[in-house]
Amino acid sequence: MTEMSQGASLLPLELDGVRFEREGQVLLQGVSLRLERYGRTIIMGPNGAGKSLLMRLCHGLLKPSAGRIRWAGGLGGNALARRRRQAMVFQRPVMLRRSALANVTYALAVEGVPRSERQQRAVQALDRFGLGEIGHRPARVLSGGEQQRLALARAWALRPEILFLDEPTSALDPAAIKAVEDAVQGFYHSGTRVVMTTHDLGQARRLADDVIFVCRGRLLEYTPAAEFFHQPRSAEAAAFLRGELVW
Numbered sequence: 534m535t536e537m538s539q540g541a542s543l544l545p546l547e548l549d550g551v552r553f554e555r556e557g558q559v560l561l562q563g564v565s566l567r568l569e570r571y572g573r574t575i576i577m578g579p580n581g582a583g584k585s586l587l588m589r590l591c592h593g594l595l596k597p598s599a600g601r602i603r604w605a606g607g608l609g610g611n612a613l614a615r616r617r618r619q620a621m622v623f624q625r626p627v628m629l630r631r632s633a634l635a636n637v638t639y640a641l642a643v644e645g646v647p648r649s650e651r652q653q654r655a656v657q658a659l660d661r662f663g664l665g666e667i668g669h670r671p672a673r674v675l676s677g678g679e680q681q682r683l684a685l686a687r688a689w690a691l692r693p694e695i696l697f698l699d700e701p702t703s704a705l706d707p708a709a710i711k712a713v714e715d716a717v718q719g720f721y722h723s724g725t726r727v728v729m730t731t732h733d734l735g736q737a738r739r740l741a742d743d744v745i746f747v748c749r750g751r752l753l754e755y756t757p758a759a760e761f762f763h764q765p766r767s768a769e770a771a772a773f774l775r776g777e778l779v780w
């Protein structure tokens with residue numbers, strides 16, 4: 534495995550008794566877990582279970598109402614380093630009103646990459662995701678699959694230590710899904726820690742080293758993938774895997 538990001542690490546990430554409330558409603562509670570430096574963690578669970586919230590809390594987009602989220606690695610105390618070593622890809626990519634290439638160079642500028650490096654890194658990332666020919670096009674006119682590849686290229690250019698992906702394939706056709714899955718594997722083999730939500734069981738089986746199962750705002754399992762798919766610990770996960778309606 535070759536490291537994309539060198540030196541001291543943010544990871545592991547530790548959550549201890551994390552709770553998240555909004556408008557008087559408890560949306561996540563009692564979440565404790567530890568994400569180690571390497572691996573692919575897939576977060577599963579029914580709609581509204583709290584999967585996206587959990588990932589946004591980990592990424593720092595939301596603050597817990599109670600409990601603690603701590604990056605326990607050597608760089609974890611440094612807020613700027615924390616931001617710069619993470620990337621997130623959403624179900625619907627968020628693109629600026631400028632060219633595909635400029636979307637990537639802009640992200641690099643925000644993260645403090647020297648101007649002299651930005652263009653080359655951005656072009657390499659676009660090439661890697663098969664977008665080299667259309668880098669000049671406005672990002673917002675690209676197709677859904679192309680935009681998702683652009684979101685991945687943008688994340689790739691940032692060389693994150695950890696990448697969060699929130700249902701990145703839910704609106705895509707099989708070819709585009711394959712491209713995203715290949716990209717996820719590429720990140721993993723480059724040493725990026727992968728954390729991803731999906732509703733696609735086949736995809737979870739293909740990608741997961743371990744599975745976090747969330748149901749009704751609680752973390753019911755954090756289990757190695759082979760064990761989760763063959764012998765889930767919770768009745769809810771077992772029902773979910775049988776295709777029964779769980780909520």
Ligand SMILES: Nc1ncnc2c1ncn2[C@@H]1O[C@H](COP(=O)(O)OP(=O)(O)OP(=O)(O)O)[C@@H](O)[C@H]1O
Nearest residue numbers: 555556560578579580581582583584585586587730
């Ligand atoms: N900012 C917010 N304010 C109030 N409620 C919220 C907020 N964000 C999420 N929720 C609620 O929290 C619950 C969990 O949402 P979340 O998006 O984490 O679910 P999910 O497991 O990712 O579901 P899905 O599979 O449908 O994407 C939902 O009931 C949602 O309506």
